[in-house]
Amino acid sequence: MYQPTSLLEKWSQENNELVNKCKVGKAAILTSNKTLELAVVYNTCVCFTAQSQFSEAELLLKEATERVLQVTGNNADTSDPLVLWRAGLKSAGNTALHPHVLYLLCLQWALWLAKCQLENIWELQMSSLCELVCDGVGDGSPSEAKGRLSKSPLLVMELKRLTELLQICTSIAQGAEKLNEGRSSEALSDLQAASALSATRALVAYTHLLSGSCLAHMNRPQMALQCYKRALETDSRCVCALYRSMLIYRQLGNTQAEIQALRLLHSTLMLPPATEPVLGGIHPLSPSLLLSSHSLSRLLLVPSALSVLYSLALKCVLSGRVTEGVEHYLDLLAALHSEDQHAVRVDAEVSVLPRMPELYLEAGAALLFTRRPADCMALCNEVISTTLELVPEKVVLEEPDEGIGGDARGLSVEGEDKVAMLLWAAAAYLLQGHCHAHLKDWKQAVTHYTRCINLLVKVHLKNRDFQPQIPAADVNVKHGKDLCALQRMKGLSLAWRGISFTQMDQLREALRDLQLSLQAFPDYTGAGLWCGEVLWRLGRKHEAAACWEKTWSLTTQTSVEKLPLYLQDPQSGPLLDSVELRLRIQELGLT
C-alpha cells in the first residue's frame, strides 16, 4: 500500500534533479535528456493519477508542455490547456520528442476523463490522436523498436494499454452522458462500436449494459434484454444488467421472469465481493478511477441486497407464490436482526425497503396467507409491544390539500410518527383479529377487532366538513396514504367484527358493524355480501337481495397491488358463495 508513495517520491526527486540539471545547462539540452525527462513526467503523472491527485498531475503536465515548447523554441503565453497542447503538438512536430508529447497528451486525456471534462476530449479529438500514438509506437520493424526500447526509459504503464483503456472508458462515459441527455440512438451507435474494442470484461460489459439502457430508452425492451444478456455473458458480476433486466420484465408484466431475475440479483449481491483481479496490480490506473461521472454512476446504481430481497418477497406473495414469499420475508427479518447487518447508507433513489413495523406487518400478513397464524401473531405482538406505548390518546390527521397531492408527510415528523404509530398498532391488532378468525376463535377475534377499532377512533380528521368517503382508487393515492389506510382499516375491522358476530349469532351487532363498515368503506365487497347475509338471516330477504345486487354492481377496481399487504382482505375466513347467493335471490324472486 505504501509502495506507490515511495516510488512516487523517488520519481519526483529524480525528475526534479533532471529538470534542474537541464535548466543549468540550458544550451546543451540533448534530445535523449529530454525524452528521459518527459518519461519521468509521464511516470510521475501516472502515479499521481492513480492516487487521485489530479491537480498535481495536471500541473506537472502543464509544466512539461511548457518545457517542450521552450525547447522547441516556441513561447507559451496561454494558460488554456487546449491551446497549449495544440501548440505543443505542433512544435514537437516531427522531432524525436513527438511520441513523448503524445504520451503526455494521453495522460492529459486520462485526467480529463477522470474529472469528467469530456468536452475537452472531444475538442482535441483524442480518438484520432490515439491511433497516431499507436502508430508512433508500433511503427518501424520490431528489431528497431526493440533497440529503441533498450535506450528509451521505461514507462510505468504500457502506452498501448493506456490508450485502449482510455478509448473504451471515454466511449462509456460519453455514452452515459448522451443517454442522460436523451440522445439515445447516438449513444447506442457509439457504444456498440466501443463494445468491439479490446478491454477487460467488466468494461465491455458496461458497453453492453449501456447499449441496453439506450434501447430501453428507445422503447425496445426485447432488444434491451438481449444487450443485458450479452453484458451478463461477458461479465457475470455485472449486477446492474441483472437489475435492469428485472426492471424491464417488471415493465413488461412478466412476473415469473421478474421474480427469477430478482432471485438471481439477490444471490449475486450476496456473493462475497470479488477480489480485484491480479491485472489491477499491473495497471496502475483502474477503470473505476476514469469512470467517475455522475450520470454513469447513476446508471450503474443497484439497490442493496436487502431491498432486492424485499422486492422479491413482496412480488412472490403478490403473484401467489405465498410460501416462497414468506420464506423470503423471514430471511429478510433474519438478515435485519443479524449482527452482520449494519447501517449501510441506502440510496433513496432505488431503495424500496419499507419502514420496520410495516415490514413486520407485511411478513405477518404473508404468514397468515400461508396459514401460520401463530407466527403471524408473534410478529404482531412484537409490533404492538413496540408501538402501543407511544400511541397518544388523540391524534389529528390533517386532510391533505388537493394541490399537494399525496404529500401527507408535510406534517411535522413527530405528528406523522404518531399517526404512523397508531396505524401500525391498529394494523397489528387487525391482523391478530384475522388470525383468531382464521382459528375460528370468534370471541378473541372480536376482542382484537375491537381493540383495532378503539385505536382507529382516536384519529381525528382535522377538516370537519371532509367527507370520509373514499372515492376511486387512484384518488386514494392522491390523498394521504395514512387517510386511505385509516379508512380501509376501519372498513375491514368493522366488517370482520361483524362477520365474527355473525358466527357467534349475534346478528344485531353484526348488522350494525357491517353497516358501519359500509359507511366507512363502501367499496369493500365482503362487507356488502355479509351485510346481505345477515339481513337474510334476520328475515329481511328483500333488503338482503338488494344489498347483494348493489354489492355486485360495484365495480371493484381497487388495485390490490397498491395497498400494503396487511390491509388486504384475508382469504381465510368464512366465505360466501356468490352463486349460492344468486340462487337464493332467484328463489326469492320465484316465491
Added chain:
Amino acid sequence: MEGRCAVETWAQFGFSGGSYKVKILCGFGTDVLICTGTEEIYVFSKRERKITTVLLLPAAVSDLVGNQDKHLIYVACRSGVYRVNLQFLLHRDQSSQADASSSPAELKISQECLVVGADEVSSLLLVGSVLLTLCQRDASWLLTLYKTPKQTASTSHEEFGSFHLPVVSAVDCGAAESNRRPRKGSVLICIHSGDVEASSPSNASAESTVAQDHFHLEPLLFKLLFGVEAALAKSPVILCGLPDGRLCFLPLRLPGSRLRVLHSLEQPVCFVGASVVTETGHAQCLVAAGEQGRVVLIKTDKAGSEGGSAVAAFTEGCVPGPVWCGCMDKSCFYYSTGADLLRLDLSEGSFVRESKERGEETSGTTAAALQSPSSLNVCRVIALAEPARSTAGDVQLLGVSARGQLQRICLPAGRVDEGSSKLPSTQVSRSVRDLLSAIGDVCERASVLKTVIKSKNQFLRLLNHAISISFLLMADTTTDLPIKEKPIRCHFETSWSRLLQKDSLSLVCFLHNSSPFVLERGWTLSITVSPLSYSSSPAGESSSTNFSFPFHDLCPGQTFEASLPIAAAGDASFPMTVSCSLIFSLSSLLGEEEVAASFAGLQSSCISLPLSTLTVDWLHALQLNSPTATHKMATVQPSSAAADSIRTFLSSRQLRCSGRTNRGGESAAKPEPEKYSASVWVSSEIVRDTLKPKKSSNLDTKESIRDPEDLCLSLLERLLSEDTEGVKMGCQGDKIALSTSVVHACGPNGAAMKLTVKEINVGEEESTDKEATIEVQIESSSLAAVCGLHHAVLRRIQTLLQSATEKAASTKNVQILGLRRALQRAEIQQSQISGAFGEVVSTVQRDRLLLTVYQELRQNPLLIV
C-alpha cells in the same frame, strides 16, 4: 458529613498533567489500563498493587477501548488505530516477572499492530464485532465502521460504512479554549434497548465488551429517543457527544439510517452515560454533561402533555464548576471539577422524596436535583472509572489525579440519606453565611455596574453636546453668516501694555457663547497666531504660535476672555493671521489615566472645529502718539530704545517737511533714501458715500462731512479704530490724535511713522473736471513699517468700500492723461526693473533699483474711485 471519603493512592506514574484525554479502562480481570494522553499506556495490577507493564505506542494516545473476551485492546493514536493482544503481552509479562519484579516491563507496540490507518481518530467504540472510529475531517465529523476479524490472528479490518456530519462552527467558549487544549475529546457510547437483554445473540457479544461505554436503556425511553424502527430491529444505537456540543445518534443496524442530532448542549460534551437503573437492569435516565457544567437529563415523561402519551423529557440544568470527567453508577453521577469531586443523585427515589417535600413537579425537582450536588471533598481528579457498590453500601471509585496518581476513592455509605434529610445546625449557619456573603457580592457588583452606567450616560450626554455644537459650527461655515450673528463667535482687541518697562502687544480674545449649549470640560479654544507672510526664516521654521485655553463650563450667554501676548515691541512680523478653533478631545472626556492606559492612539484624536480666521495688521498694532506724548515717550524710552526713538522722531519731522513739498501727488523730489513713503488715493466722494451711512446715524447731516477736513478726520478715525473682521484696536489715548488729520504713531517694531490724511486734487491743471481726492499718506523711515501700514490701509479701504451699501455709479472718468502718465510711469518702471535684472550689477545696486521702483509705485497710486 461525619464520614469522609477515604482516598488511597495506589500508584504514581510519570505523568506531566497534560490536557489530553485521560482514560481508565477496567474489566480485564485485576488489570486496569490507564492512558494519559501521552504515548504510554500503564497496566496496573490491582492484585499486586503496582504498575506491571507500560505499553509504548508510536504516538500520543487519544482513546482506548477493550474487548474483554478476546483480551484485545484497541488504541487510537495520532497515526491510526492499533490493536494489542493483552493476553499475549501479559503472559509474557508474567513470565518475565521473576527477573524484573521491581520495575514495570516496557513494551513497544510496533507498526505491525496497526489495523486502521486513519489519522487523528478522536474516539473509539467496540460494538460486538464492529469497531467504530470518530474523527474530524475538514468540514465534517466522520464515523467509520470497521469489521473486526473473528480470528484474532487476522489483522484485516474491513471498512464497510461511514457516516458524515457537517461540522458546525465551534462554540465560542470552545474556540477560546482551543489554545489551551489543542484537541478536544469526543465521547462515543453505545445504547442498547433494555428488552433485548439476553434473547438476542448480538447482545451477548455486546455484553462481552467492556461495559464502561455500553448502557441498557429502558425500552420506552429508547423508542422515544431513537424511534420504533431501531427498537424493532433490536439495533444498538451509537451515541456520540461532539466538542461542539451536539449529541448525535446512529442506529447501528438499521438500513438507511443516518447520524442525527438528538440534542445540543452548546458546550463541549465531556460525558454521556445512563443511570437510574431499575431492578430489571434498565437505565431510566440518559445523562450528558458539558465541559462548563451544563447537564441534560433525558427521561421518560409518562404524563406527557400530548394526549397522555409518553414523551421524552429533556431537563437541562447547570451544575457548579467545570466538568473534567465523570462516571456513573446505578443511581449517581460522579464528576470532578478539579477542585472537588461531586455526586449528583439522580435516582427516582430521591426525586420522589424531594417532590413530596416541595410539592413540585417531577421535572422541576430533577432540575432542583441538579442544583444540589453533594461534595465529596476530593480534589484534582481528572479521570474516573469503575464505580462499585459494596455490600455495605459504600461506593468505591477509581480515579486518576492531576498529579498522576491512581487513587481508590471510597465514599462512605448512607450519605445520601443524611445529606438530604436534616442538616446539622453548623451547616445551616454556614450556608446562611454563604448566602449572605453571596448577597453582599451581588450588591457590590450591582453598585459597580450602576456607576459604570452612570458614567456612560454622562459620556453620552457630553458627546451629544459635542455633536450638537459641531453641527452648529459646521452650519455656520456653510451659511456664511456675518460674525455678529454667529452663535459662537470670537473677536479680538489689541492693546499695548508696559511691563517691566517693556512695551508689549497683547491680543485679547473674547469668545461669546450665545449658543444654547454649555461648552464643557473637553472643549478647548485653540488660537494659532502666524505671520501672514513670512520669509522663510533662517531656521526654516514657521513662526506660528499656538495658544489653547480649556473651558470649564462656559454657559450660554457668557463670554470667555483670554489674553495672549503676541509680540514684544520690536520683534513681530505683522500682519499676522489669527485663526481660532474649538477643539473637542475625547481623551479629556474619558479621563487621562484611562486613555493612557488603554488607547495610546486615542490621545491625539479630537474634533477640531474652525471658528474664524482673521488678520491683525499694522494698523491694529499701531502705538499712537499724541503730539504731546511723543516727547514723553521718547524720554521714557529705556536706554536701548532711546536712540532709536529719537531717530524716529527726527525722521518723522523730516518726513513731514518733505510731505509738504510733495503736495499734488507728483513725485517731484525724491525722498531721502532712509525715508520712505507711500500713499493711497481714494476718491473723496466714495469716502463720503461710504462713511455716510455710519455717520448719519448719529450726526444726521450730510453737511458735516461736506467739510473735507472732517472727512479726512473721520476716515482716519475709521482707519484707526475700525473693528475689522472682529479685531479692534484697544482704546489708546482717547483718540487724542484725531484732532488733526496727521497721526504719529509707533509701529510694533518700534519705528515711528506718520499717517496723513488730506484732500488733494488729482488731475492735470488743464483738465476741466478735477476729482476731489483724499490721500492717505504713510511715511516712515522704516521700510517695513511703510509696507505694513500701506498694506493695512489698503485692506481697510478695501473693506470700507466693500461695505458700502451701494456704490455711487456716477464716478468721474479718470482722466485719460492721468492714465497715460501712469502708463508712462509703468513703462519706465518696467524698463528699470528689467534693467535691474538684465545688467550685471551688484546685488546691492539691484536691490536699490527695485526699491526705487517699489517706492514709485507706492507714491503714485492710481486713484481709487
